[in-house]
Amino acid sequence: MKPTKRKNMQPEARRAQLLGCAQMLFFSKGFEDTTVQDVLDLAGVSKGGFYHHFKSKDELLFGVLDGMAEGVFSHMSVVASDETSPAIDLLHSFLHLRANYLREHEYSGQVEFFRVMNQEKNIILHERFKRRVCEDAMPILTKIIKKGCDEGSFTVTDAETAAELILFVSGFLDFALLRAIDARGTDTADHAAQKLQAAIDMQFLTVDRILGLPDGTTDFGWPEAVDVTMATVPPILPSAK
Amino acid sequence: MKPTKRKNMQPEARRAQLLGCAQMLFFSKGFEDTTVQDVLDLAGVSKGGFYHHFKSKDELLFGVLDGMAEGVFSHMSVVASDETSPAIDLLHSFLHLRANYLREHEYSGQVEFFRVMNQEKNIILHERFKRRVCEDAMPILTKIIKKGCDEGSFTVTDAETAAELILFVSGFLDFALLRAIDARGTDTADHAAQKLQAAIDMQFLTVDRILGLPDGTTDFGWPEAVDVTMATVPPILPSAK
DNA sequence: CCTTGCAAACCGACCGGCGGTCTGCAATTA
DNA sequence: TAATTGCAGACCGCCGGTCGGTTTGCAAGG
Structure with missing residues (x-):
């Protein structure tokens, strides 16, 4: 040999x-x-x-995470560099990043991404990814919120904490999204779609209220997102092991 | 031999x-x-x-989790069984469960618990525990919220989603608490204490607003919690490996 | 243009330790 | 005594990681 x-x-x-x-x-x-x-x-x-x-399997994971975080961050930095627009617009841009990202890339692939990320066995991957994104996003969102406070449009006592809480709350959508995706094609699909819509509404309502904005100020930025999500043909792959 | x-x-x-x-x-x-x-x-x-x-190491973990969840749940069920009190009181009782639990048991032990739970290496343990508690708490909190809506004191479109979001937001405190605990005794302790207070305030403010209650309705139920937390002598154990 | 030298890229047998299995025996009960 | 059940410990396959040695590409010297 x-x-x-x-x-x-x-x-x-x-x-x-x-x-x-x-x-x-x-x-x-x-x-x-x-x-x-x-x-x-x-x-x-x-x-x-x-x-x-690579000096360990963990370093490999962090390498992958870095690559993904870089992709996310490149989108955010555009928003961060805008100094002229009012804070409310920047906030909208920031909050719409995710929806835009989903739309720009073919959506079905992103669905798979969510599904895999939210599986039991991927807790570590998911948690570290969230932490990484949160770390990158914190300074940018904090900056926006501070700007909004200076302009008088936001009412917040601690911009940093508010930013952190908003990013934290963003994770709520992931959870609901996952369940909706898993319910596609089943007889609970309608119910799941309603729950997803409720979660989206409530999340953004919460963001409004955290920042002291009038109800309905912020939104997902992609009104038909739920319909699109539920409509996508479920790629039934019986968990290759 | x-x-x-x-x-x-x-x-x-x-x-x-x-x-x-x-x-x-x-x-x-x-x-x-x-x-x-x-x-x-x-x-x-x-x-x-x-x-x-035990048929696997995982079953052992779930067994441990069950034991802990049972302890938490036994406290909650008391609140759940109360049919007569107004929803707002039940909500207070529910939200104060954690603070009460911390006070009843010797606190320093609970601090250790939080520290360990929030370490990188314990992501799985932590995540599964949170999920478990959330599952147990969901129906109870949902019931309370529905009761509040019926009584007219809460304003919520979807009680279940609101309950889920509130429980989700509760995790925000863990995060802030951990950092405060880690900062004890260092020169950033004061800052960390302020941040912890800000996180607590913001979390409960958010709960108020999710439920459509006047600001300041809910609280941690343990005003001096931050001081107590920061005052506890940090048990410096140099991470036995 | 051909050596020669060398650092960096790479190979694959090997190791300690892990979760989990299995055979058989000792303690307990009927 | 016979049957059941709690238990011992050798054993298995696999995984992450190590290590001594080999190959490759390239630049300097002739």
């Missing part, structure tokens, strides 16, 4: 390749259920090669 | 013993870092003995 043919690559290229493979596997099988060997096989690299570039 | 002296016990007693040992270890070392062998050593039982009572 002669040794496997070998292909040296630039470190960055290898790293990127491994991160790509890892991301695919993490999203499909989950972090814990993905073996380092799985990544190795998919990338066609040996264990030694892998550990030359 | 003669076999280890052996002590048969009643199944329930063994189970309880193993659960007790597991709980101790999970809270000190975290779920993932606790080996089944660790539990065996502490309980003085063999692997075969263990797997005679």
Whole structure:
């Protein structure tokens, strides 16, 4: 048995390749259920090669997270750099980022993303991702809120805490969204859609009230989001193990 | 080498013993870092003995969670069974459960509990515990909110969603509490205490507003909680690994 | 243009330890 | 005594991670 043919690559290229493979596997099988060997096989690299570039499986996860966070952050930074618009507009832009992101990319892929992220086995992946995004978003949202307070349109005692709470509350939607996605095609679909709409309404109402804005000021920015979500054909994949 | 002296016990007693040992270890070392062998050593039982009572390590975790949830739930059920008091009083009782629980039990132990629960390595334990408590609390809080709507004191479109959101928002306090605890004794303690107070205020303000109550209706039910928290001598344990 | 030298990329056998299984025995009960 | 049940501990497969050695690409010297 002669040794496997070998292909040296630039470190960055290898790293990127491994991160790509890892991301695919993490999203499909989950972090814990993905073996380092799985990544190795998919990338066609040996264990030694892998550990030359990453010092642990955890570092691989953080690498993947960094990549995703960067994507999210690039969208946010556009909002952050706008100094002229009134705070209320910036807030709208900020809150609509997610909806815009979902619409821009093909939505069905994002649905899969949510489903996988919210599985029991992916708690770690999900939690770390949320934390990462929250950390990145905090300063930007804080800045917006402070601006709003200065302009007199927001009424908030502690901008930082308010920002934190709003970001925290954003997680509420994920939860409802997941259940709605899981209910698609079943006989509870209608009920789930109503619950999703209620969650969306209540979340944004809460944001309004946290900031001392009139009810109905903020919204998801994508009125037909629920219909679109529920309409998407459910890709029934019986959990490949 | 003669076999280890052996002590048969009643199944329930063994189970309880193993659960007790597991709980101790999970809270000190975290779920993932606790080996089944660790539990065996502490309980003085063999692997075969263990797997005679539990079919997996996960079942052990759920067992521990059940025990804790039962403790929490027993407090809640008292509130739930009260049919006569007005909803606003029930809401107060419900929201004060946590504060009461902290005060009744020696507080320093609870501090440790929070610290451990919120460590990176305990994400799974924490998340599952929150989910469990939330599931148990949902119907009770929903019932209270519906009662409040019937009485005309609450203004809420969807009681279930409101209950879910309130329970969700309750998690915000954990986060702030943890940081305050970690800051005790350091030079950022004052700032952390202020932030904790701000988080508490904002959380309950948010609850008021979700339910359509006048600002300041709900509170933590333990005004000096922040002072007590910050005053407790920090038990500096340099993270036994 | 061909050595030669060397650092970096890579291989894969190997390790300790994990969760979990299994066979058999000892304690208990009938 | 026979049957049941609580339990011991050797064992298994697998996983994350290590390590000594090999290959590759490239630049300097002839």
